[in-house]
Amino acid sequence: TQLLEQSPQFLSIQEGENLTVYCNSSSVFSSLQWYRQEPGEGPVLLVTVVTGGEVKKLKRLTFQFGDARKDSSLHITAAQTGDTGLYLCAGGRGSQGNLIFGKGTKLSVKP
Amino acid sequence: KAGVTQTPRYLIKTRGQQVTLSCSPISGHRSVSWYQQTPGQGLQFLFEYFSETQRNKGNFPGRFSGRQFSNSRSEMNVSTLELGDSALYLCASSLQGPLNRGWVTEAFFGQGTRLTVV
Numbered sequence: 001t002q003l004l005e006q007s008p009q010f011l012s013i014q015e016g017e018n019l020t021v022y023c024n025s026s027s028v029f030s031s032l033q034w035y036r037q038e039p040g041e042g043p044v045l046l047v048t049v050v051t052g053g054e055v056k057k058l059k060r061l062t063f064q065f066g067d068a069r070k071d072s073s074l075h076i077t078a079a080q081t082g083d084t085g086l087y088l089c090a091g092g093r094g095s096q097g098n099l100i101f102g103k104g105t106k107l108s109v110k111p
Numbered sequence: 112k113a114g115v116t117q118t119p120r121y122l123i124k125t126r127g128q129q130v131t132l133s134c135s136p137i138s139g140h141r142s143v144s145w146y147q148q149t150p151g152q153g154l155q156f157l158f159e160y161f162s163e164t165q166r167n168k169g170n171f172p173g174r175f176s177g178r179q180f181s182n183s184r185s186e187m188n189v190s191t192l193e194l195g196d197s198a199l200y201l202c203a204s205s206l207q208g209p210l211n212r213g214w215v216t217e218a219f220f221g222q223g224t225r226l227t228v229v
Contacts, residue, residue: 031215042115042201042220043154050215088154092216098144098167099203099218103153 003027004091004102012108016078021105023089024071031092032065032072033099036085043088079109113138115204117221124228129190132224136183136204142166143185144218145177148199160185192228199223
């Protein structure tokens with residue numbers, strides 16, 4: 001059973017379009033992180049959200065943590081080709097050192 | 112500040128052999144976790160070490176093992192390799208601590224070791 005479900009699995013859009021990807025769970029997490037991974041490389045941390053209802057903005061990227069801390073969304077405004085990659089969400093549980101990852105959303109932004 | 116370093120980057124092994132992968136965490140990070148990434152299963156947690164002790168373990172067979180040294184560097188070993196062990200193995204160095212009202216684990220990943228078993 002996948003604890004964190006990400007949707008959609010694949011997304012192909014044109015440069016300049018907006019998009020939202022989702023990360024859902026039936027479990028509560030103490031923190032939630034979003035990562036971006038490019039082929040052949042390790043994931044790179046984009047943001048950490050901790051408080052239910054929290055919204056964080058990173059330039060054109062907006063991250064939201066659900067009120068119940070079970071879900072999150074990532075919205076990209078005016079996508080660029082450089083946004084292409086695999087977007088992973090990961091949940092942390094208290095003092096456990098490992099994160100639980102979703103399978104990711106593979107985003108392709110075409111010029 | 113140097114990032115997480117994994118060696119080697121690429122490895123080709125034959126079924127039945129064993130392999131050792133190495134990870135040097137970010138200076139000051141005491142937690143090191145290992146993940147296996149495959150196209151079908153995504154990122155799956157192998158184990159986590161903190162101050163030389165295995166603190167958490169994922170659902171992998173005993174052929175997968177690891178250790179951490181006093182300088183926080185970590186190694187993972189896979190014995191009796193199988194074709195299905197072909198994957199990208201990622202090491203993550205973690206900073207943990209209280210943030211606002213939550214306990215946060217932020218993982219910083221190395222570039223990974225691409226293991227191919229033939």
